[in-house]
Amino acid sequence: MNAHFMSLLWLRVAVLLYGIAALAVLPAALYERPRWRHIAVPATIAALLFHFVSLAEMLNAAHHRLPVDTHETQALLGLLLACAFIIVYWRYKTVSLGIFVLPICFLLGLIPAFRPGQESIPFPQFHTGWIFLHITLLLAAYAALLLSLLASVLYLFQERNIKSKHSHPSAEWLPPLETTDQIALKSLLFGLPCMTAGLLIGSMIAQQTIGPSYFLDPKVLLSFAMWLAYVGMIYIRRHAGLRGRRAIYLSGFVFLVVLAVWSANQFSGVHRFTTP
């Protein structure tokens, strides 16, 4: 059996486990059932392991295979989000974010697991290690931003719940405000160096292989605008102590910029996924 087949097999197992974790996390978080939490968390950890093995199998054929098409990068984003969920659980002992994060991991892994994209990158002369780092760091920054946005939404829900002055049993699953605030801010602080390093590595590779014309591409320019928006958002959040509704607007805006950068891969002349 070749590495590609094994990679797909492990990815499918991982997706199945993400699905189980996504279902188990609902009673674990909504009804505080420890028994279900003991399924959701180990299932996510097992999914992460299988997903990592799948990635390792893929890198086993590293000279001609990288997570470069839309579906594969989606799967890698799912892995990073699942990692983030486990880190949040380990640090803050809350599984509430899993209600949103785990179904996203499942969906992000589903298509690449059953409809794999192209097998090779069209620029074999590239150093695969640096490209992989470029992709992973940027995806980590996207995952951090998504996590921060979700945490901000939970903050808003909890804030409204407390302000309503009615004890809603259905809102008991929401984490405390300080927890979601910490998750939101620390995710952004983690994402900034990832995004900076990812863009720098990408720029160096582009400078070496394509030259200065690369930096005139709208997609590339939009990427740098995204970095500026990210930095601006962190500055405002830290210095003005932005929380709640306004924090969501700000994170939402930056998230839209990120989506625009992601979508621009389809149209860019010099930076695009290999699949149509």
Place this chain on the structure above:
Amino acid sequence: MSQPLHLVLLGVNHNTAPIDIRERLAIPAGGLADATRTLVHQPGIREGLILSTCNRVELLTVQEESSSSNDDLLRFLHEYFSIAPASLTPHVYEYREHEAVRHLFRVASSLDSMVVGEPQILGQVKESYTVAREVGAVSGSLDPLIQRAFTVAKKVRSETQIGSSSVSIASVAVDLARKIFNSLDGKTVLLVGAGKMSELAARHLIQHGASNILVANRTLERAEKIAAQFRGQVVPFESLYTQASRADIVITSTGAPEKIFSKAHGQQFLHSRRNRPMFFIDIAVPRDVDPKMNEVEGCFVYDIDDLQQVAAANLADRSREAAAAETIVTREVEKYQQRVQSLDAASAIRGLQEHAEAVRQAELKRSASKLAGLTPEQQAAVEALTRSLTNKFLHAPMTALRDAAREGDAQALAELEALYVGQSRGRTDSGNSGSRS
């Protein structure tokens, strides 16, 4: 046959006895061992445990049949606590056998508590059990029952939400503070004004980790006194508005006729705190905090009515959960009874099997000389034949014993036991003595 044992529970609680009776029956922690020891030395009492809390005093005992009336237990209460029988008897309740099991499970699960779902009772039952074990008052009958009660209580806690919500004003305030700040460790609490309720709330917050206490009062001496009580710091009332933003939680209970904190104050505090949330607990009537401050993002204002509403809603939730907990207790009582009864049948069945085997061996021994000429194969065949016949004869009574135990038919079980086990033992004894002679 051993004498059958009976489970009897006798006691008073907050529903049946007024406080003056309960306080006379209350046993201090240091005296529980002596009381338990005295209880099990009463005639006919084999095992015993005393549960003594501020809301109940209960005697859980295993008694021999001859003393299955509650006279001994009542006499113990009268003598040990020096209370006239006439003043005690009307308040006493008594449960027997499976009703006693049910009551114990309900008590341990906090379904019989004054505040349903309160967590202290399980610890109190555990303390009583520890003392009873130390003085050797619990063994074969009570030990498994009490262990089961702990398991049931744990199950009720984990499978229902009976103890998850707070029902007192102070604990509701703590819960809300934790919804905002998660951990209260290192949080600063500002007490504005003085009052019993605000001090109680502050004490609860400190118990949960709040460490920095600021006190502001129009009377400086009063402020200093409260600050000393909490090892806090006095904030002059004149500098209240400049100092208040230091606090994460503000508890107000002044007698001021006008509002002390307005919406604008909330905005000012939040600005100087860079929008870090503030929680205002307004216990004063008339209120000290303008309710409009709750509209400020990051300011959370709860007045006494809001806190009481949350407490009442939580209490209603507990009542709903109590219904689910009662179902669990009923199921567990049935399971426990079935287990106890099947154990009874197991003992009877074992007795019957032992008797049958003794008869078989005796018959084989008696015929040993006649069977001496048989080959080893033929002797093995005789052995198998007698064993098979014995098993076939035993099948019907054993099935009947098991059925009676499963159905909880104690009378049928006793009759079957007397018919097969009792008589057969008698015959074995006489047969053995006959063969010996």
